[in-house]
Amino acid sequence: MEHKTILLVEDNPDDIALTLRAFRKNNIRNEVVVAHDGVEALDYLFGEGSYAGRDPGITPEMILLDLKLPRIDGLGVLKRLCAHERTRKLPVIVLTSSEEERDIASSYEFGANSYIRKPVDFDQFTETLRQIGSYWLTLNIGPPQAERA
């Protein structure tokens, strides 16, 4: 299980810290790659920019995507992922504070697999992440790696 990477796209360092803490608390030991904005996330996924040289064939097991991001926002990221055959089928869980219907609708439209609102209560937040982890990382069978290539 250790080889399964989680891409966390989040600009808020507090949220990053809390998310990582929550993973830790829930015994989710996967490698977590943090991208601080949309550009960085895309660079990572496509092996470009600061991640130039990284094999884009190795894809994360799941992407936790915040919507409100500097430079390219979450929806922008989704759009790009959706546009590429290679990235289209990556499980993307939108994890955001927004409850805007517009955001929810757009997210699903651009291929998000799930939409979860971050609770303010850290206990609930931890519980949410536990559930996400157990579902997407344990129960869910992702698309074959070969197809991803």
Next chain:
Amino acid sequence: MFSDRTKSGIFSGRALLISICAGVILYLGAVFALDLHSRISRGEKGQKAIQMLDALRRPLLSVKEAEIRLLKTGDTQAAARNLTKITTSAASLLDRYLALTQYNPTLYELATRLRDRYEEWIIQERRLIGHFTKAAADGHEEILQDALHEASDGFMNTMNTLGAGEAPIHHDIDTGHRATRLLMLSSGLLFLYLIGLVFIFQRAKTRELRRSYDQLKKEMKKRQQARAAIQESTKMLKLVLDTIPARVFWKDLDSNYLGCNRIFARDTGLESPRQIIGKSDFELTWADQAKQYRQDDRQVIQTGRPKLRYEEPQTGPDGSRIWLETSKVPLTNLNGDIIGVLGTYQDITGRKQAEEAFRALFQSTVKAVGQEFFEGIAAALCEWLKADSAIIAELTEGDNVQALSMVLDGKTIDQYSYALPGAPCEIVIRKGYCVYPDRVSELFPDDRDLVAMRAKGYVGIPLKDKSGSPIGVLCVIARRKLDLPPKAQDVFEIIAAKISVEIERKRAEQELNLYREHLEELVAQRTVELEASNEELEAFSYSVSHDLRAPLRSIDGFSKAILEDYWDDLDETGRDYLRRVRAASQRMGLLIDDMLKLAHVTRRGLTVTQADLTALARDIETRLQESQPGRQVEFRIQEGLSARGDERLLRIVLENLLGNAWKYTGDTPRPRIEFGGKEKDGETVYYVRDNGAGFNMRYAGKLFAPFQRLHRSDEFEGTGVGLATAQRIVHRHHGRIWAEGEEARGATFYFTLGEGIASSSGGT
């Protein structure tokens, strides 16, 4: 004068008659009282008796003479014969005397005695004659002598007796004479009385006559004066009637003319008003209209009500038809009886013509606006005045005039403009309405167009705006002398006013169009702005939902982290503080959520379906029970409740109301929550009832205001937004929401949902 005649009544014929009667009665009374008539008749009878007595005396003396003759002659035979003859007549006289004396008993007795004496005496005489014969034969002188004595005594007795009768007879005669005299005297007096009476009456009559004569004279003078005055006023009246600028006539009950004034007579073609008398309308020039005229007369006469100021035509002597404004009133005598009809009228032909021209002028243009209106007016003006050209023009800058419409010889000329200086229009604009009937080209030789068309007649009027400053000119031009109908100026002024209004309207319309375009721009701009601010608002609510929550999450998360990681380093107070921090941040998170929900409710569109409220309530019940499995709450949810509305929003309402009920029954021993609906006044009133903490009705008004709470947070948690949200949803469903409650006795929330809710895409 009547009173004078009454005063002289004492000398009336009746008084005279009474006076005469009184005199006569007095006279007759006196005659009868004094027994004059019988006394007079006694006197008359006495007269006859005395005559008879005198007549009787002769035969008696004849007997004596016969005796004497006997004594002389001794012829007894003759004497006897004589005696017989005499006694025969004497006897008849004596009988008549007796009859005559019957009126007086005394006399009658004397007469009877006379007869007795006479008869005795006659016997003695006869004896004497006998004795005489014997004596002659025997000579018994003595016996003869005795007989003679006896006869003489008889004669004497008879004569004495006769004489004795004279005295009473004379007395009677005297009495008769006296009575006759008295009668004559009284008759004389009566006569005098009557004469006097007649005289007095005559004088009184004369005086009276004189007086009445004087009065009559005075009266006649008065009457003369009155007649003169009447004549004067009649003359005045006639003068007034003839001078008054209206036709006046009056007719009898059969609509025959009784009179008219001079001006009326002129209308009929008659020389003098007198000629109208006795004529009917059928004999006058307007025989064609006579029937209608007479009908009006009859109406006025029969109803006794005037018929005022109505218009009618009339044919004049030259066969032309004029228009009248007529009034007819009933004509009454002094007793108030209607004896005819009085009429008057004015010739309103000029006015009528102007009206008709006016109407004709406007009929074709009244509905038109703008260019059509101007052209219609110009054409109608040409038609009306039989003119060749009409121009409606607007003043433009630099003393120029731009035609809005120009008609020349029946054709519309486009885009005509001319310079004002030297044109008659310049005068019009400066001075107002102008008419040059005949020589306009000569007067304005500099106006080339005018000269070119050989114009003669010209009428112009300025067009002015509301403030009175000229904005244009209207003119009509003719190649012949212009003969304007009466009141033409009025018509021109009205038309000019209408044109001016239309020009102003046109300008306003243009301006309005300009504004409208501008407005559209403005609206577009505002829309953009509004959309922008809407975007901003959404961005704001987005950032609220997103950005505010993030720091809260950090506060809560790191507080939790401290509590977990540094539990041992903290004392219980430190831990408590951190728990408070966490509670506060969680509460703020709820507040933000509710606020956003409220905003959502307002902005979201409605998706209307038939919502199963019972099922919604049951679902919420289950969730509530699950949230606090330890609580035992009795739910009573009515079956079969459904309503048209947005199910998601209605769920929020029920969540809020049932959630509140759940919350506020937290400390109630046997909590019970009801949801139901009942029909009231044709609508369904839904209710959520609990037996919880309730509230004071005094604060009922605050219930639905956002962030208003009636309970302390440590009693019951909550943000105070739920009911505000419920209210907004109910309002969006055109319904009402209200609450009843009592502290510690529970609360009931009622709401209704309006009919005919339709889906909508969104709104505020």
